[in-house]
Amino acid sequence: MTDQELQTLVEKVSQESFRQPFCHNARFNQRLKTTGGRYHLQSHDLDFNRLVFEKYGTAELIKVIKHELCHYHLHLAGRGYQHKDLEFKQLLKKTGGSRFAPLLAPVVFQVYQCQQCQKMVKRRRKIDTKKYVCGGCQGKLKFLKTIEA
Template sequence: MNLLNEKDLYALVHDISMTFFKKPFTDVVRFNSRLRTTGGRYIPTKRLLELNPKYVLEMDEDEFIGIIKHELCHYHLHIEGKGYKHGDRDFKSLLKATGSPRHCNPLPSSKRERKHHYSCRSCAHVYNRQRRVNVNKYRCGKCGGKLQLQ
């Protein structure tokens, strides 16, 4: 799937809204390339859907449609004055009814390599970390033993 222009993106979101929610999407949707850890977000004060363009380029079409459905759950519940936040019962039931995902899968490009490997001297539990750990300051979370760099 190629990156969509604003008109095509709006048409896609509107079609998904009518298909799964039987309600029109009448507000603004756009791509936001600054989103890093999420596939999209709904901003209630502006009634705006922002979607991560990397999900269109790196993932399959079903994943992107799932993100749109998830954000439309927030959107429609907010407009109706119901609980639209992740912990609300209304939100969870609408996710289930529309087959929307609770979370999006991480992007393949966001996989980080764990550079630092530590193990506990007592229980041999292994810790893989992105950043270095001061082994004189921190201890094993399992048994409290000393850590050593592998």
């Protein structure tokens, strides 16, 4: 899917689901890694993660488009456009958009084991085993493996 096809799809979804035109730019942004899309408050443009389309297809991309269009139309109307606002939640439910982006990147854990009490410790980030110790017994930690969850 090209950026022009995405622009046409966003305009079509806006007209069908919100009965309002989308008058700004929609494009794919390669720098988005963990989120499905982004609404720019200043320019009113929308960015989308190409991985949503590649991994999950057009149906999931349309749900993400509806989510970002909720931000767009509510902000332009001067109403509550943030995730915490009731108007946003109601409009999202009414249009059938996704509340959260699908999982795009695998979650990676580093597994360590205490050499004294044998306790297993899972961390997302690597730690310096010379500097950090077990929180329970203050024993030395040993790196075991990296796992994807």
